[in-house]
Amino acid sequence: xxxxxxxxxxxxxxxxxxxxxxxxxxxxxxxxxxxxxxxxxxxxxxxxxxxxxxxxxxxxxxxxxxxxxx
Amino acid sequence: xxxxxxxxxxxxxxxxxxxxxxxxxxxxxxxxxxxxxxxxxxxxxxxxxxxxxxxxxxxxxxxxxxxxxxxxxxxxxxxxxxxxxxxxxxxxxxxxxxxxxxxxxxxxxxxxxxxxxxxxxxxxxxxxxxxxxxxxxxxxxxxxxxxxxxxxxxxxxxxxxxxxxxxxxxxxxxxxxxxxxxxxxxxxxxxxxxxxxxxxxxxxxxxxxxxxxxxxxxxxxxxxxxxxxxxxxxxxxxxxxxxxxxxxxxxxxxxxxxxxxxxxxxxxxxxxxxxxxxxxxxxxxxxxxxxxxxxxxxxxxxxxxxxxxxxxxxxxxxxxxxxxxxxxxxxxxxxxxxxxxxxxxxxxxxxxxxxxxxxxxxxxxxxxxxxxxxxxxxxxxxxxxxxxxxxxxxxxxxxxxxxxxxxxxxxxxxxxxxxxxxxxxxxxxxxxxxxxxxxxxxxxxxxxxxxxxxxxxxxxxxxxxxxxxxxxxxxxxxxxxxxxxxxxxxxxxxxxxxxxxxxxxxxxxxxxxxxxxxxxxxxxxxxxxxxxxxxxxxxxxxxxxxxxxxxxxxxxxxxxxxxxxxxxxxxxxxxxxxxxxxxxxxxxxxxxxxxxxxxxxxxxxxxxxxxxxxxxxxxxxxxxxxxxxxxxxxxxxxxxxxxxxx
Numbered sequence: 001x002x003x004x005x006x007x008x009x010x011x012x013x014x015x016x017x018x019x020x021x022x023x024x025x026x027x028x029x030x031x032x033x034x035x036x037x038x039x040x041x042x043x044x045x046x047x048x049x050x051x052x053x054x055x056x057x058x059x060x061x062x063x064x065x066x067x068x069x070x
Numbered sequence: 071x072x073x074x075x076x077x078x079x080x081x082x083x084x085x086x087x088x089x090x091x092x093x094x095x096x097x098x099x100x101x102x103x104x105x106x107x108x109x110x111x112x113x114x115x116x117x118x119x120x121x122x123x124x125x126x127x128x129x130x131x132x133x134x135x136x137x138x139x140x141x142x143x144x145x146x147x148x149x150x151x152x153x154x155x156x157x158x159x160x161x162x163x164x165x166x167x168x169x170x171x172x173x174x175x176x177x178x179x180x181x182x183x184x185x186x187x188x189x190x191x192x193x194x195x196x197x198x199x200x201x202x203x204x205x206x207x208x209x210x211x212x213x214x215x216x217x218x219x220x221x222x223x224x225x226x227x228x229x230x231x232x233x234x235x236x237x238x239x240x241x242x243x244x245x246x247x248x249x250x251x252x253x254x255x256x257x258x259x260x261x262x263x264x265x266x267x268x269x270x271x272x273x274x275x276x277x278x279x280x281x282x283x284x285x286x287x288x289x290x291x292x293x294x295x296x297x298x299x300x301x302x303x304x305x306x307x308x309x310x311x312x313x314x315x316x317x318x319x320x321x322x323x324x325x326x327x328x329x330x331x332x333x334x335x336x337x338x339x340x341x342x343x344x345x346x347x348x349x350x351x352x353x354x355x356x357x358x359x360x361x362x363x364x365x366x367x368x369x370x371x372x373x374x375x376x377x378x379x380x381x382x383x384x385x386x387x388x389x390x391x392x393x394x395x396x397x398x399x400x401x402x403x404x405x406x407x408x409x410x411x412x413x414x415x416x417x418x419x420x421x422x423x424x425x426x427x428x429x430x431x432x433x434x435x436x437x438x439x440x441x442x443x444x445x446x447x448x449x450x451x452x453x454x455x456x457x458x459x460x461x462x463x464x465x466x467x468x469x470x471x472x473x474x475x476x477x478x479x480x481x482x483x484x485x486x487x488x489x490x491x492x493x494x495x496x497x498x499x500x501x502x503x504x505x506x507x508x509x510x511x512x513x514x515x516x517x518x519x520x521x522x523x524x525x526x527x528x529x530x531x532x533x534x535x536x537x538x539x540x541x542x543x544x545x546x547x548x549x550x551x552x553x554x555x556x557x558x559x560x561x562x563x564x565x566x567x568x569x570x571x572x573x574x575x576x577x578x579x580x581x582x583x584x585x586x587x588x589x590x591x592x593x594x595x596x597x598x599x600x601x602x603x604x605x606x607x608x609x610x611x612x613x614x615x616x617x618x619x620x621x622x623x624x625x626x627x628x629x630x631x632x633x634x635x636x637x638x639x640x641x642x643x644x645x646x647x648x649x650x651x652x653x654x655x656x657x658x659x660x661x662x663x664x665x666x667x668x669x670x671x672x673x674x675x676x677x678x679x680x681x682x683x684x685x686x687x688x689x690x691x692x693x694x695x696x697x698x699x700x701x702x703x704x705x706x707x708x709x710x711x712x713x714x715x716x
Contacts, residue, residue, distance in 0.1 A: 003097050005119055005251045009258060012090045016083055016496065023079050023492045031490040036270050042492035045266050052262065 006060035014053030020046025074221050074486050080495030087259065087499045088236055091252045091506070095240030098248045105538035108245035109518040110177050111357035115247065119254050120363065121370025124354040126253035129260060130210055130508020134382055134501065139477035141379075141386020142402060143297075144325045145285065145309030146715050147316060148386070149379045150332055155341030156375055157708045160368040161701035163346045163355075168697075169686050170589055171356055172364040174677050178356075179349040180523040186588045186678045188596035188669070189527070194603060196523035198577045199349060200516055204549060205570055207512035208556020213478075214505040215557065220406055221482060222498075230557055233502070237509045238550045242543055246357060246518070249510040253354075256503040261374070263500025264381055264481075270488040271388040274398065284391040285309040289324075295393055296443065296473040298324070309387065312715045326620070326639030335645025339652040343582035350515045361686060365697040372704050376711065389480045400487060403479035404472035405440060416464045423455040438472060446471035509553065516549045517542050569626055572614070579648040580606020580655030587659050592672065592679045598663030606655025613650045619643045 024043030032040050102108050140148040176182040180199065184192035215230040240248045275281050289308035292298040308315045308324055315323035316332060345351060345368070355367035392400040415437040422430035430451045435442050450467045453459060459467075485497045521542045530537070584603050587594040618629030619640040628643060629636075637643040676682050688696045 003094070003101075003251065005094075005254050008090055008094055008097075008251075009255050012086060012255065013258070013262070015086055019079060019082060019086075020492050020496070027490075027492070035488055035490040036493070037274055037488075039270070041266055041270070042490065045493060045496075049262060052258070 004060050006056045010053045010056030013049045017046045017049030077491035079492050083495035084499050091240050094251050095243035095248045098244030105535050108542050111247045114359050115357050117363040117366045120354050120358045120367040122257045123250040123253040124371040126257040126507045127511030134504050135478050137382035138386040138480045141383035142390050142477050146312050148383045153708045153711050154337040157372050159341040159345035160372045164365045164368040164697045165701045168365040177522050178518050187599045190600045196519045200519050202574050203512040203516040204552045205556050207509045207553040209560050210508050212557035212560040234550050246514045249514040253507045256507040259503040260500045263496045271484050275391050281391040282310045284394050288394050320638045327642045331642050331645035335649040339648040347581050347585050350511050369700045402475045403483045405476045412465050419464050441473040443471045443473045513549045517545045520545045576607050576610035579610050579651035583652050583655035590680045595663045595666045597666045598659045601662050602655045602659030605658035606651045609654035610651040613647045
C-alpha cells in the first residue's frame with residue numbers, strides 16, 4: 001500500500017513531543033512535586049518522543065529517497 | 071476515587087491522536103479498489119508492520135488492564151501467560167502453521183478449514199468466531215466507556231459512541247490496511263505512554279529489589295492487606311518467583327494452580343489454541359507481502375511480547391508493594407462506589423461516632439456494602455468522636471478502609487498518581503489506543519469472516535467483487551453497531567457476560583486439537599473433525615457442570631449438575647477444563663476419522679497438510695530471515711527469562 005506508516009507515526013510523536021517539551025519548560029514545578037517525584041517528566045519524556053518521532057521521520061524520508069516506499 | 075481532571079494539553083494530545091488515526095484511514099481510502107484490498111489488505115504489507123499489528127490487535131483492554139490486575143493478584147507467575155504460553159505458540163505458528171495458512175491462499179482461518187475439511191467445519195468455526203468477535207469488542211467497549219465515565223466524568227453513552235465512531239471511520243475508509251497501520255501507531259503509543267508510569271512507580275517504591283522485599287513480607291501474610299483469607303500464608307517468594315511456588319503445589323501459590331494445568335492447560339492447549347487458530351491475530355500475518363514475511367510476522371511480534379511483562383505485570387506488583395507501604399499513601403482502588411453510597415456511609419460515621427465500636431463497624435459495613443478493615447473504621451470513628459471531621463476527610467478514610475479491591479483499576483490508579491498534566495494525556499491516550507486497537511482488530515476479522523465465509527459461501531455466491539466490497543463495508547457498520555449493542559447488554563447484565571465468556575471458553579478450548587490433526591495428519595476426515603469438535607465442546611460443558619472452584623457457589627461458575635471435583639481457583643478449573651476438552655476432541659477426531667472414509671485425495675490436500683506439502687526452502691535467505699533460526703533464538707530467550715525469574 002502506498003502509504004509509509006513511519007511518516008504519520010514520526011509526525012505524530014514529534015508533534016506530541018514538542019507539545020510536552022514546551023509545556024515542560026513553562027509549567028510550575030509544583031505539579032511535578034505532587035505527581036512525578038519532582039521529576040519534570042513532560043520535559044524529559046517529551047524529548048524522548050521527539051527523538052523517536054525524528055528517527056521515524058528520518059527513516060521514512062531515507063526510504064523514500066532510496067526509492068523504496070515502505 | 072476522585073475524578074481526574076484533564077488540562078487543555080491532555081485534550082490536545084488526545085485530539086492529535088484521533089486526528090492521526092482518522093487521517094490514516096482517509097489516506098488509505100484511494101487504495102481500496104477491490105474487496106481483497108479492503109478485507110485482506112491485498113497481501114502487501116511489510117513484516118515489521120504486520121508483526122507489530124499482530125501484537126497490537128491482541129493488546130486490547132484485556133492485556134493492559136487484566137494483566138496488571140493479575141500481576142497484583144498473582145505476582146510474577148502471571149508471566150507464564152507470556153513465557154510459557156504466548157511465545158512458544160507464536161514460534162510454532164511461524165515455523166509450522168503459517169506455510170499452510172499463507173500457502174493455501176485461504177483468505178481466512180475458517181476458509182482454510184473448508185479447504186482442509188469441508189463446509190460444516192468452516193461454518194461451525196466462522197459462526198462461533200463471528201459472534202465471539204462482536205461480543206469481545208462490545209465487552210471491551212463497555213469497559214472503556216465505564217472507565218471514562220467514572221474517572222473523567224464523561225457521559226457513558228457519548229464515550230461509547232464517539233470511540234466506536236472513530237474506529238468506524240478509519241476502518242471503513244482504509245479497511246484492514248487501515249486497522250493494521252493504526253495498530254502499529256497504537257503499539258508505539260501504548261509502549262511510550264505507559265513506560266514512564268511504570269518507571270515512576272518503580273522509582274517511588276524504591277526500585278525492583280525494594281518491591282521484591284516488600285512482596286516477600288506480603289506473601290508471608292497476605293491477609294494484612296486483605297489479599298487473601300485470614301490465616302493464609304505462602305513462602306516469601308510466592309509473588310516474586312515464577313516457578314518455585316508452582317512446583318510447591320496449588321496450595322502454595324496465589325494462583326492456586328498445579329504444574330500440569332499450567333504447562334499443559336495454559337501453555338499448550340489454551341495458548342496454542344489462541345495464538346495459532348484465532349483469526350483476529352492470524353489475519354495480520356496473512357496480510358503480509360510474501361511467505362517469508364508472513365512466517366516472520368509472529369516472530370517479530372514475539373520480541374515485544376516477551377518484554378511486555380515489564381510493562382503490564384510489573385505495575386500490578388508495584389501496586390501491591392505501594393499498598394503495603396503506608397508512607398506512600400497509595401492503595402489498590404476499592405470497588406467503585408457511587409457518591410451517594412459514600413454520602414450515606416459518611417452520615418453513618420457521624421451518627422455512630424459515640425456508639426460501641428462493634429456496632430459502628432457493622433453499620434459502616436452495611437452502609438458501604440463492602441468488607442471493611444475493622445481497625446481503620448474504629449480509628450475513624452474514634453477520631454470523629456474526638457473532633458468532628460470534614461466530610462471530604464471522612465470520605466477519604468472510608469475509601470482507604472474498604473477491604474476489597476478492584477484490581478482492574480490498578481493501571482489507572484497509577485496513571486492518576488504519577489502523571490501530571492501532559493504525561494496524563496499521553497497515558498490516557500495510550501489506554502484509549504489499546505481499546506481502539508482491540509475493537510478495530512475484532513471488527514476487521516469479523517467483516518472478513520462474514521463476507522467471505524458466511525455471506526459469499528451461503529447467502530450470495532457468484533456476485534461481482536464490487537458487491538462483496540460493498541458488503542464488506544456494510545457489515546463493518548453493522549459489526550460496530552452490534553458491538554455497541556453488546557456493550558449496552560454488558561452494562562446491564564454482568565452475569566450474562568459471565569455466561570457468554572464461559573460459552574466461548576467451551577467453544578475455543580478444543581479447537582487446537584482440530585487444527586493440529588488437520589495440519590499434520592492426512593488421514594483426518596471432515597466428519598472426524600466436525601464431530602470431534604462437537605465432542606470437545608460437549609466435554610467442556612460437562613466438565614464445567616461437574617467441577618467448581620473454591621469460594622464459588624454452584625451455578626454460573628460451575629458445578630450445577632454435581633460437584634465431582636473442587637479446584638483451588640477458577641484459573642485451575644479453566645486450565646483443567648481446556649485440557650479435558652482438548653484430549654476429548656483429539657481422541658474423538660482420531661477415532662471417528664479412522665472409522666470414516668477420506669473424502670479428499672492426496673492431491674487435494676497438497677498445501678494443506680504437512681506430510682503432503684513440499685517444505686518451504688529458505689536456505690537462500692539470510693540467517694536472520696529464517697523462521698526456524700529466529701524461532702530458536704526466541705525460545706532460548708524464553709528459557710533465559712524463565713530461569714532469571716525462577
